[in-house]
Amino acid sequence: MTSQSVPAGSPPGAAAVFPTRIIDALGQDIADGVLPEGARLTIEGLQQQFGVSRTVVRDCMRVLESMNLIVPKRRIGLVVQGPERWNVYDPRVIRWRLHGPGRADQFRSLTHLRRAVEPVAAALAARHASGAQRLRIAALGEDLRRLGEAGLLEEFLDVDIEFHTLVLEASGNEMFLALREVIAEVLAGRTQQGLMPHNPKEHALQAHEQVAFAIRDGDAAAAEACMESLLAEVSEAID
Amino acid sequence: MTSQSVPAGSPPGAAAVFPTRIIDALGQDIADGVLPEGARLTIEGLQQQFGVSRTVVRDCMRVLESMNLIVPKRRIGLVVQGPERWNVYDPRVIRWRLHGPGRADQFRSLTHLRRAVEPVAAALAARHASGAQRLRIAALGEDLRRLGEAGLLEEFLDVDIEFHTLVLEASGNEMFLALREVIAEVLAGRTQQGLMPHNPKEHALQAHEQVAFAIRDGDAAAAEACMESLLAEVSEAID
DNA sequence: ACACCCGAAAAGGTACTACCTTTGATCTGA
DNA sequence: TCAGATCAAAGGTAGTACCTTTTCGGGTGT
CATH class of the missing domain: 1.10.10.10 (Winged helix-like DNA-binding domain superfamily/Winged helix DNA-binding domain)
Structure with a gap:
């Protein structure tokens, strides 16, 4: 050589x-x-x-x-x-x-991590997000409902990723934001593996919207609670 | 050279x-x-x-x-x-x-991360901990009360670190456990910086005990709630 | 027969040198 | 003035030589 x-x-x-x-x-x-x-x-x-x-x-x-x-x-x-x-x-x-082979375990760990981090991130976002971020998050929440009800899974996924990424970013905590790629991969993986129902459930759509509006309105407690509720179902399916 | x-x-x-x-x-x-x-x-x-x-x-x-x-x-x-x-x-x-110079910011980020991770870890520990782990955690909870009431800050810190580490370990999530050293450093840092009251507050002692007993008894919801309550005060002092 | 010591060898650590490849900057010519 | 060719700086890779640490094994002495 x-x-x-x-x-x-x-x-x-x-x-x-x-x-x-x-x-x-x-x-x-x-x-x-x-x-x-x-x-x-x-x-x-x-x-x-x-x-x-x-x-x-x-x-x-x-x-x-x-x-x-x-x-x-x-x-x-x-x-x-x-x-x-x-x-x-x-x-x-x-x-x-x-x-x-460790894929399932890694998914489980990441899902627990999401369940831990995202509600707190949502609460922080409600406190610290910029005006533009609040508006964008609220708009994404509405988009999600529209795409979900229309059954446009791929578009839903893209917006979902942007939504969760933006929440992490708006939290102002760089350790939360650092998880964005991994969380995006989890979201994408769920869709690819068909772990998502063909139509996102009403509960998920509602929770997304509630989180979005709570952040927009600066209601930290509500943002945290709704994000928890959003993650609860997917999380419990794993334990 | x-x-x-x-x-x-x-x-x-x-x-x-x-x-x-x-x-x-x-x-x-x-x-x-x-x-x-x-x-x-x-x-x-x-x-x-x-x-x-x-x-x-x-x-x-x-x-x-x-x-x-x-x-x-x-x-x-x-x-x-x-x-x-x-x-x-x-x-x-x-x-x-x-x-x-980034010390304060890093502390803030880590505290948010603790607030996110530890309650979920406690809930998982309540579900998945081994028998030995449950007993040990409960014992540590009681030790903490004793040391806290006696005002033995250094010994309190050591046991506190062991307590939180054990909860992370018992959660069975390797991404949670990976945070043990950093969390230990945060706990130690608080004591070193004199951010701790000279006598740990009754509320903290009680919360530790409640978390410990909830994990021992397999009560995931209580473990999570009490850990949240334990972290709430220190967390709010930072935002 | 057992314990201790010492030497050899294996494997990573460091240094040095030579050359390739990429890429920004400069210079030249139209 | 602008486009293209040229040059040089800096990292990337190869190869070699030697140092240092560590383990293992054999030899020696008790």
Whole structure:
């Protein structure tokens, strides 16, 4: 391997192609349990397995180490860590778990997290949202009812994602907002998996609207309660 | 720099000393805003600044990149990212923010997160805790009353941390459990900063006990409500 | 036979060098 | 003035050499 051998699919604009490939491959294997806790890797072995230089392998190992997926031990190699050590909020770890056998568990955990975070976020949004945010949220709430009643599931999903994202944003808490992508993935996943009824239930539509209006009107308690009610059904179906 | 120059304080057991130092220094500067969004670094510059090789600098940059603190751009250098891009759940990012000017904001965010997560965790614990966990939690609840009434603040803190950690663990949700260290830091921080009254209030003692007993008795609704009540006071003092 | 010590080897950590690739900036010519 | 070609800066990758830590095994002494 003197120069090339960039394995075909190399997006030109992308910064660093090799690392991404290797990190994803190993991360996925660890998340899936293909590489179980205590499994040992070596830099040299990976070098040959992926056909890259030590430099690249080490970079990748640093990244996996920073997610607590592996820990390097001299004379031993790179030891795979158990799930309780992982940085389970790292978007990549979540994605790997969602793409493998751990999908159901990850969904359950994320749903609990939604049930915890979103009501509080709604309450904070009712207090801190800007004027424009309040209006937009209220408009989205009405859109949701229209799309839901019309049975336009895909459009409903898009607006639903925007709605929940905006609530997180309006909460003013960056730790809540950081969950937007993951929550969007949960919402999308429910639709894709057909976990949604063909027509969103009246209760859900009403709850969305109530949350939206409560936030618009600055009623924190109502926003929190209605968001709880909205999440209760989907949450209980999982426990 | 041929061999040595390990700057004195090199813990022997610790794996890799250089990277830790550099990552911490830069991470802290970025978290503090000393290196604001858009600031540019170069590998060469850091090499000289820290007196280490390119290898080490690149390893560190990979770690910071994986936290979304920087993004490498060819011909430009390493560009510092804005706070909205950071992996705000990475324990190191949280620690850096807690150690600098962002401390108050980070505390506020974490308190909101506690208010969101802990009640749900308590409810889940009431449903899923093992027998041993239920007994232990109940015992800790009683200990807290005793220590609180006796005014033993330090011992109270230790038991309080164990209590909240155990609830997170008993919830069975690994994303909740992953917050244990951060939550422990918040609890400890409150005591250190003297934000706690010298004698924990009767209301807090009672709420702890009620949560503990509700979990022991498998009463999810009560556990959730009492945990909410417990967190309400500290939470409202912050908004 | 057991315990201790020491040496060898394995594996990661660090340094250094050379070259490729990308990309912004500059310079030149129409 | 603008478009295109050229240049150079900075990161990306490869490869090599050597240091340091750690484990294992064998040898030695009691």
